[in-house]
Amino acid sequence: MSLIGSQGVVFLLVIALLATCGQNSKARPTFENGLKSMVYLSSKITLHPGSVSNKYYYDIEFPKGHIAVKSFNAEVVDEAGNPVSLQQTYLHHWIASRYYERVGSEDRNYNANPGFDQSDIIMDRNAGICDHVLDQFFGLGAETRKTSTHIPDPYGIEVGNPLEVPSGYEEKWMLNIHTIDTRGVVDALGCTECRCDLYNVTNDKYGQPLDPNYGGGLSCCYDGTQCKVKNGIESVERHLYLKYTVKWVDWSDSIVPVKIFMLDVTDTWQNTGIHDCLVEYDVEQSTTGISANDHTSTRISSVKFPISGDVVYAVGHQHRGGLGSALYRKDGREICLSKPIYGIGNEVGNEAGYVVGMSTCYPKPGSMKIVEGETLTMEFNYSSEKSHTGVMGHFYILVFESSMDSNYLVSW
Numbered sequence: 001m002s003l004i005g006s007q008g009v010v011f012l013l014v015i016a017l018l019a020t021c022g023q024n025s026k027a028r029p030t031f032e033n034g035l036k037s038m039v040y041l042s043s044k045i046t047l048h049p050g051s052v053s054n055k056y057y058y059d060i061e062f063p064k065g066h067i068a069v070k071s072f073n074a075e076v077v078d079e080a081g082n083p084v085s086l087q088q089t090y091l092h093h094w095i096a097s098r099y100y101e102r103v104g105s106e107d108r109n110y111n112a113n114p115g116f117d118q119s120d121i122i123m124d125r126n127a128g129i130c131d132h133v134l135d136q137f138f139g140l141g142a143e144t145r146k147t148s149t150h151i152p153d154p155y156g157i158e159v160g161n162p163l164e165v166p167s168g169y170e171e172k173w174m175l176n177i178h179t180i181d182t183r184g185v186v187d188a189l190g191c192t193e194c195r196c197d198l199y200n201v202t203n204d205k206y207g208q209p210l211d212p213n214y215g216g217g218l219s220c221c222y223d224g225t226q227c228k229v230k231n232g233i234e235s236v237e238r239h240l241y242l243k244y245t246v247k248w249v250d251w252s253d254s255i256v257p258v259k260i261f262m263l264d265v266t267d268t269w270q271n272t273g274i275h276d277c278l279v280e281y282d283v284e285q286s287t288t289g290i291s292a293n294d295h296t297s298t299r300i301s302s303v304k305f306p307i308s309g310d311v312v313y314a315v316g317h318q319h320r321g322g323l324g325s326a327l328y329r330k331d332g333r334e335i336c337l338s339k340p341i342y343g344i345g346n347e348v349g350n351e352a353g354y355v356v357g358m359s360t361c362y363p364k365p366g367s368m369k370i371v372e373g374e375t376l377t378m379e380f381n382y383s384s385e386k387s388h389t390g391v392m393g394h395f396y397i398l399v400f401e402s403s404m405d406s407n408y409l410v411s412w
Helices: 006-023 142-146 188-192
Strands: 030-032 035-041 045-047 052-057 067-078 089-102 121-124 138-140 155-159 169-181 238-250 259-264 281-283 296-304 309-317 322-328 334-338 340-342 355-358 375-383 388-391 394-401
Touching: 035 067, 045 052, 045 169, 067 089, 067 138, 067 142, 089 142, 089 188, 089 238, 142 340, 142 355, 155 394, 169 238, 309 322, 309 334, 309 355, 322 340, 322 394, 334 394, 375 388
Parallel strands: none
Antiparallel strands: 030 035, 035 238, 045 238, 052 169, 067 155, 067 238, 089 121, 089 138, 089 169, 259 394, 281 388, 296 375, 309 394, 322 334, 322 375, 340 355
């Protein structure tokens, strides 16, 4: 039996304390600049070189009561509580969704697939626009560490309102965490882009054959799949966690509620009239880029916005290779320009070549209004110097719903 050094004992105590905070709803929040704050840990994520974990964790720890969420941040940490590099474990995405569960139903702390259709669960989706996908309240990807999620005063995301809970149900929260272990793989970029040839996958997670033209994406890097590793790599298992921090204030009449909208550049609405969002797409390598000195692939899509209101916050979501995203009003005015922040070093949070953050937009209150039925245009740019599979182009925006002739004023 090996002995654990004093440093190892300290590490074990740290992770035990974090686990207690993350699994014990009686833990007390801290207070910071008028905000309540709590740090939680997800359930354990087990990985080995090249492996993929993409699981749904039900009934996660979340602040109780009628509150206004002011920020939700997350990162992957190891058993000692240390942040984990994207060069070792790629955080493809994490999302947090609210649902209502029938009182007295069977506990479900983990499931490989979401239970959206289970009779005991009612998913509480965000305000749209995509039908049946991208319905999360919070979520980011590899860019999570350097992307601001703070919601300015007097706004907040309202949760825990007992009047909104269906009779016989209780409000709960779920995490979906998608991680890819890239230690010892033959092609880290290919693994993070879920190239099917590297995963040796020909069927999707439901066992259905993939389209022969499908080169990569979520259908090839589902839970339990394995990306190709170099010969001789030892399969060393490791246990990780998603450490997430929620900040909030108790609900009051002084808080202005905002609605969450997810926009997707693959939305088919412009051609079909239906918001069938495909979530991901591929970027082909440019055949004319060298002669034209331009390796930019641009995808543009338009959607009709369902409400009138003021934009409070906006941020784009792009993968590696992204060059920037923009959201425009019908008259061409820019609502938000969100650009990726690339790492330039080897330290955690600054990993060279990886998207480690996205710039965010905070319009001055009342300055950026959208009219119900107005057509908004999204533009997402990716580098086409090389081909990319499974890239994404999403906009997450918060809108305070109001009449365009309203005299309601909001100040900082």
